[in-house]
Amino acid sequence: MKNLVLLGSTGSIGVSTLEIVAAYPERFRVLALTGNYNVDALAQQVRRFSPRLVAVPDAARAQVLRELVPDRNVEVLSGLQGLRACAALAEADLVVSAITGFAGLEPTLAAIEAGHDVALANKETLVAAGALVTSRARALGVRIYPVDSEHSAIFQALQGQREAQVRRLILTASGGPFYQSSPEEIERATPEAALNHPRWRMGKKVTIDSATMMNKGLEVIEAHWLFDMPEEKIAVQIHPQSVVHSMVEYVDGALIAQMGVPDMKIPIAYALAFPERLALDLPPLDLCTLGSLTFAAPDDRRFPCLSIAREALRQGGTVPAVMNAANEVAVACFLNKTIQFGQIAEVIRATLEQHSPSAVTDLETVIEADRKGRQTARRIAAAKENAQ
Numbered sequence: 001m002k003n004l005v006l007l008g009s010t011g012s013i014g015v016s017t018l019e020i021v022a023a024y025p026e027r028f029r030v031l032a033l034t035g036n037y038n039v040d041a042l043a044q045q046v047r048r049f050s051p052r053l054v055a056v057p058d059a060a061r062a063q064v065l066r067e068l069v070p071d072r073n074v075e076v077l078s079g080l081q082g083l084r085a086c087a088a089l090a091e092a093d094l095v096v097s098a099i100t101g102f103a104g105l106e107p108t109l110a111a112i113e114a115g116h117d118v119a120l121a122n123k124e125t126l127v128a129a130g131a132l133v134t135s136r137a138r139a140l141g142v143r144i145y146p147v148d149s150e151h152s153a154i155f156q157a158l159q160g161q162r163e164a165q166v167r168r169l170i171l172t173a174s175g176g177p178f179y180q181s182s183p184e185e186i187e188r189a190t191p192e193a194a195l196n197h198p199r200w201r202m203g204k205k206v207t208i209d210s211a212t213m214m215n216k217g218l219e220v221i222e223a224h225w226l227f228d229m230p231e232e233k234i235a236v237q238i239h240p241q242s243v244v245h246s247m248v249e250y251v252d253g254a255l256i257a258q259m260g261v262p263d264m265k266i267p268i269a270y271a272l273a274f275p276e277r278l279a280l281d282l283p284p285l286d287l288c289t290l291g292s293l294t295f296a297a298p299d300d301r302r303f304p305c306l307s308i309a310r311e312a313l314r315q316g317g318t319v320p321a322v323m324n325a326a327n328e329v330a331v332a333c334f335l336n337k338t339i340q341f342g343q344i345a346e347v348i349r350a351t352l353e354q355h356s357p358s359a360v361t362d363l364e365t366v367i368e369a370d371r372k373g374r375q376t377a378r379r380i381a382a383a384k385e386n387a388q
């Protein structure tokens with residue numbers, strides 16, 4: 001029996017994870033759950049999975065949750081302290097990190113500091129603080145299992161191989177909803193169009209990141225830290241069918257790809273049960289019906305966020321944390337319709353131009369870089385809004 005803590009249980013990854021847990025009650029026990037706004041869904045999850053602890057960031061919502069489950073023997077915590085307490089729960093075997101954005105960093109670090117293995121969906125953790133997180137995980141013997149489908153694919157393609165014999169990693173990208181759009185259409189794209197991802201149903205923030213291709217930029221940084229691979233050895237290829245989830249190229253020219261239907265349950269289940277595979281109730285991938293698979297180079301001109309992220313990784317230090325902060329602010333402004341789609345990259349670039357990079361020595365440096373990055377990005381986004 002594996003004891004799980006699920007950070008971000010009310011989100012897209014969280015719900016898929018609980019579906020797997022529900023299908024395998026003899027394998028997994030849920031010790032703790034966390035959510036944010038969706039207190040009703042969290043209350044239902046408490047009833048269904050009987051965790052000992054739950055937490056939400058806000059004290060008032062924690063009280064609402066207590067009132068929704070008065071008959072349950074569950075402790076309801078609030079604030080960052082509460083999230084950290086769930087992550088660090090002593091009996092946990094694996095902590096699933098599926099909060100969205102920078103908010104996932106501190107709870108994930110708390111899990112690592114408690115010595116718990118982590119199934120990591122929250123890529124922003126490694127983008128903002130990759131050096132810190134991976135060095136603490138190494139020092140404490142903690143394993144980080146990737147949940148992101150691309151990184152899970154690479155992790156799977158590395159099994160039984162020698163990492164020293166890897167020539168490069170190839171991350172695939174669907175291209176998002178605007179893959180075929182003109183620069184003018186992209187510039188004016190609405191939140192509704194950007195949220196209409198052709199292949200994956202995900203939370204709003206990661207869906208917008210997919211449309212700008214920042215998601216692939218974040219994933220290049222994530223791959224750098226997870227697999228200790230330099231930026232120039234991490235390629236990106238557009239693959240609109242989204243069935244080749246990523247590939248590893250070895251020194252002899254062999255290319256090992258992991259394929260499957262685009263469903264996050266596959267990488268989640270692999271991270272939950274590694275090294276075993278769980279039988280999942282999904283349709284098989286039928287390559288004959290699919291007919292052909294295509295691959296193309298990304299277009300930096302229409303989607304500049306990928307090269308912004310690559311440059312941030314090359315610069316290192318606090319730069320990726322500031323880029324991540326600016327991206328989170330810009331995406332929120334776009335969803336609130338205060339800036340245009342094409343201005344997301346402009347806000348990020350302008351924020352980075354105003355940042356004086358420094359080395360990341362500790363968590364406080366990262367938190368401060370994030371705070372300042374958000375402040376600058378909000379100011380830049382507000383100026384754009386006023387200019388419209």
Ligand SMILES: NC(=O)c1ccc[n+]([C@@H]2O[C@H](COP(=O)([O-])OP(=O)(O)OC[C@H]3O[C@@H](n4cnc5c(N)ncnc54)[C@H](OP(=O)(O)O)[C@@H]3O)[C@@H](O)[C@H]2O)c1
Nearest residue numbers: 008010011012013035036037038099100103121122202203
């Ligand atoms: N969805 C995918 O297919 C997918 C694939 C690969 C990687 N990922 C990564 O996995 C992470 C989660 O993505 P998602 O699509 O599952 O996102 P999502 O559907 O938006 O869910 C996010 C979860 O985090 C909680 N949350 C949001 N802000 C929070 C905060 N400030 N403090 C504490 N909890 C907070 C949400 O609570 P409420 O819902 O209660 O507000 C929800 O439980 C992201 O880092 C994303 O990039 C997702």
